[in-house]
Amino acid sequence: MRALPVGLDALLIELDGAAETAALHAELLRMREAGQLPRVREIVPAALTVLLDGVDDPRALARQLAGRRVPALPDSAGEVITVPVHYDGEDLPAVAALWGVGEDEVARIHAAAQYRVAFSGFAPGFGYLTGLDQRFHVPRRAVPRTSVPAGSIALAGAYTGIYPRSSPGGWQLIGRTDAVLWDPAREPAALFAPGHRVRFVSMEHRVEHRMEHSVEHRAEHGSEHGAEHRVEHGVAHGVEPR
Amino acid sequence: MTLTVVRPGLLTTVQDLGRPGHAHLGVPRSGALDRRAHRLANLLVGNSARAATLETTVLGCAVRVRRPVVAAVTGAPCSVRVDGRPAAWGAPLRLGAGALLELGTAARGVRSYLAFAGGVAAEAVLGSRATDLLSGLGPAPLAAGDALPLGADPAGPPLAADVVPWVAPPEHLVLPLRLGPRDDWFAPAAVTTLAACDYRVSPASNRIGLRLTGPVLERAVERELPSEGMVLGAVQVPPDGRPVVFLADHPTTGGYPVIGVVPEDALSAAAQAPPGTPVRFVPVPGAGW
Numbered sequence: 001m002r003a004l005p006v007g008l009d010a011l012l013i014e015l016d017g018a019a020e021t022a023a024l025h026a027e028l029l030r031m032r033e034a035g036q037l038p039r040v041r042e043i044v045p046a047a048l049t050v051l052l053d054g055v056d057d058p059r060a061l062a063r064q065l066a067g068r069r070v071p072a073l074p075d076s077a078g079e080v081i082t083v084p085v086h087y088d089g090e091d092l093p094a095v096a097a098l099w100g101v102g103e104d105e106v107a108r109i110h111a112a113a114q115y116r117v118a119f120s121g122f123a124p125g126f127g128y129l130t131g132l133d134q135r136f137h138v139p140r141r142a143v144p145r146t147s148v149p150a151g152s153i154a155l156a157g158a159y160t161g162i163y164p165r166s167s168p169g170g171w172q173l174i175g176r177t178d179a180v181l182w183d184p185a186r187e188p189a190a191l192f193a194p195g196h197r198v199r200f201v202s203m204e205h206r207v208e209h210r211m212e213h214s215v216e217h218r219a220e221h222g223s224e225h226g227a228e229h230r231v232e233h234g235v236a237h238g239v240e241p242r
Numbered sequence: 243m244t245l246t247v248v249r250p251g252l253l254t255t256v257q258d259l260g261r262p263g264h265a266h267l268g269v270p271r272s273g274a275l276d277r278r279a280h281r282l283a284n285l286l287v288g289n290s291a292r293a294a295t296l297e298t299t300v301l302g303c304a305v306r307v308r309r310p311v312v313a314a315v316t317g318a319p320c321s322v323r324v325d326g327r328p329a330a331w332g333a334p335l336r337l338g339a340g341a342l343l344e345l346g347t348a349a350r351g352v353r354s355y356l357a358f359a360g361g362v363a364a365e366a367v368l369g370s371r372a373t374d375l376l377s378g379l380g381p382a383p384l385a386a387g388d389a390l391p392l393g394a395d396p397a398g399p400p401l402a403a404d405v406v407p408w409v410a411p412p413e414h415l416v417l418p419l420r421l422g423p424r425d426d427w428f429a430p431a432a433v434t435t436l437a438a439c440d441y442r443v444s445p446a447s448n449r450i451g452l453r454l455t456g457p458v459l460e461r462a463v464e465r466e467l468p469s470e471g472m473v474l475g476a477v478q479v480p481p482d483g484r485p486v487v488f489l490a491d492h493p494t495t496g497g498y499p500v501i502g503v504v505p506e507d508a509l510s511a512a513a514q515a516p517p518g519t520p521v522r523f524v525p526v527p528g529a530g531w
Contacts (some may be wrong), residue, residue, distance in 0.1 A: 004423035007503030010473050012423045039316045042265040044471035046495050051471025053265065120268035121495030123467060128469070159445040165378065184367040184379065190267040 004056055005063035010053040010063050018047065018130055018158075023073040025050050037061075044083060045194045046119045047128075050129055055085070076115065078197045083162070085111065085153055085200045089173035091141070100136050106174060107202050109136060115160060120190070125164035125182025127192035127195040132160055144170030151176045162192075162202075221225075243434065244311070244392040245416045246356070247344065248474055249304035250384040255373035256451075257355075258294040258363045262370055265494040271474060272490050273417035275449060275513035276353050277318035278409065278508075286314035286334050286406070288398035293361030294371040296384070299517035300516075302345030303384065305356075311392060312359040312400050317423070318351030318411065318514060332408060334400035351411030351514035359400065362391035375449050377493040402422045411514040413519045416453050417487065417504045419477060422528030424467065424499035429480070431461040432501065436523040444484075445517040450493075451478075451486040452512050457484030459501065475504040477523075487512055502528075 001024070004012045015021045025045040031037045038061060041054020055061050085109035089095075096103045115131035132155070140156045145168065148154070152163045154171030163169060164181035181191045192198065247254075257280060260273025274280030281291045296303065302320050307313070313335045315322050320458065322329045322343040329335050337343060345354055364371045364381040373380040381390075425433065441456035459479050472478065472495060476488045480498045489505055495505055502525060504512070515521070 004474055005418050005420070006500070007475060008505050010503075012470060041262050042471075044265045044494060046467030046470040049468075049470040051265075051473070053471070054262070088334050094480060119469065119495060120266060121493060123267060124264075124269045124379065126268055126405050188369065194266055 001065070001068070003061050005052065005058065006053070009058060010051060011055065011058040013050045013052070013062075013065065015048055015050070019072065020052060020070070021048055022116060022118065022195070023070050025201065026073050026077060027070045028052070029195070032115075037142075045121070046121070066230055075114070078195045080197045081191060083153075083177050083200055084201045084203050085177050086203050087111075087175040087176045089153065090174045091154075091172035091212055092174050095138055095172050095174055099235050107204070108161070110174060111200045111202045115200070115209055117192045117196045117198060119194050120192065122161075123164050123167060123182075123194065125190040125231060126161055127181075127194070127196075129160040129191075129192075129197075130158055131196055131198075132158070134158070138172055140170040141172060143168065144168055148173065151178060152183075153177060185240075244308045245390045246306045246308065246386040247303070247360070247386055247390070248306055249344070249383045249483075250386055251298050251345075252387070253299040254303040254384040255297050255375070256294050256362050256381045256384075256390070257297040257372050258361075258370055259292055260372050260490060261368045261374075261379075265471065266436075268409065268494050269368065269379065270379060270492050270494050271451075272370065272372040272377070272380070274355065274357065275490055276510040278319050278392045278510040279353070279355045280357075281357040281398060282332075282406065283316040285362070286316070286332070286401050286403065287312045287357045287359040288396045289359065289361050290396070293357065293396070294364060295358075295391065296356040296362060298345055300352055301347050303356070304342060304344040304358040306340065306342050309339050309392075311337050313337055313343060315345055315354055315398075316355050316408075317354040319408070320345035320348045320354050321362075321392070332406040333403070339372035342461055346433060352516050353513055357394050360395050363391040363393040368462075372490075374491050376493060383480060384414070391403065392453065394492075395404075401457070409511065412511050412517070412519060414439075415511060415515040415519050416482040417508050417512065417521060417523050419502040419504055419525045420528055421502040421525055422500075423470075425501050427461060427463040427467070427499040428501055429462045430485075431474050432459040432461075433525050435459060436501070437525055438509045439520060439522040441521040441523075443484070443515045443517050443519045443521060444500035447517065449491040451488050452521075453486050454484055456484065456521075459485060461499075463499075467497055467499050469495045472496045473503060475506055476500045477502050477504060477511055489513065 117127040148169035257274040
């Protein structure tokens, strides 16, 4: 853990890895909740850093945090957000080719991984999700698209992301969701916040699964994020299991 | 609705002190670029500094008010007219119902601020009425025919000011620069280059950043920087080597190294520097932890 000065009232804490960064972020939120942090306007985790902005005495805070033992973040920590997905993105064939598997297998592999929102940025509600095994990291597209539809699920480098609104983008599109990533009229506005865990559920596989185990499925996932509604939607539009 | 847009100008937006505290969700602070002028405009009409004003860009704007209200214009000096008659810049103006208030082209500087007693009461998003152009939050930039509500008159009276402080837009923009967090990613000559007065404000500047033209800042470390949190005033250096000073609508995380940070106090002047203004950075060492 290394603290770097950022202007007059901020500091950037640099860590050795994504897991350490997630752990420090969780610890800082816990400390703030417990009244153990001085006033801080923003706590912004990123790939290998946590920024603390709007701090009266960043040097004192750096000293307070130096050498602090930060407990590892248990896999079970963090709210779980379930995102229903149609794995039918335009870059699915390209990703399948990069992974050396079939398109169905891309969906299976992607939905099987456990994700965590490492940080946000790019647009309100856009989360950088870690969790996909390094073997499956893919480069950005050579030529970015001028417009990527809202709800597109995409891969780039170590990350999975979902475009909260239509925007230009160079990530590889593997699917789409009806989940609303950002709604200023909702509380909270962002579906994803750093520290949340994310599960992707293939709508195609889910429909099949629901037919066999509808009761367990409902109990396991609940309908908090409208997943049940979206399954019905999928059935109504005749989506077939692949 | 108590205000109608007659002429929106080049870019007129609703601004307040922004929405701090949401950077971890990818939401920048946003808010008035010249916060000093925004505060002064509010003061002149008896508002708190939190009330929303209109921020115009270069070409001013024209609005018609539907009820009697006190207004004031600050920031970049410009001609002010009420129903075609010249009126005072930097002073409370009593407008009658139906009055047409026109702000002309900025004589100096870039951004004028137009406050109304009670504030512009556009719908708030995450506690702020500011238009954030990067994130697409808050009211859309004004268009002709738009109607905007005004808030109830504030408790305080308009400020009876004998003297209104005004900081002239800079002939030369001098920006203090606290080095770090990534100044060590640059060749030592980069800091010398930054201090050598060779930069100018680029016409590509906007509410996201003050873009600069001038010599390339050479990197010492060529590898890619993993994304990290960005602050207001951060001087980020993209691959073309030309520094960008992040203003209110800046991204909250970014993947290019920040050579130093301009303190917030100096950003009001940056917001008033028109394209072509020479820029000199005055680097001071970081905290050196």
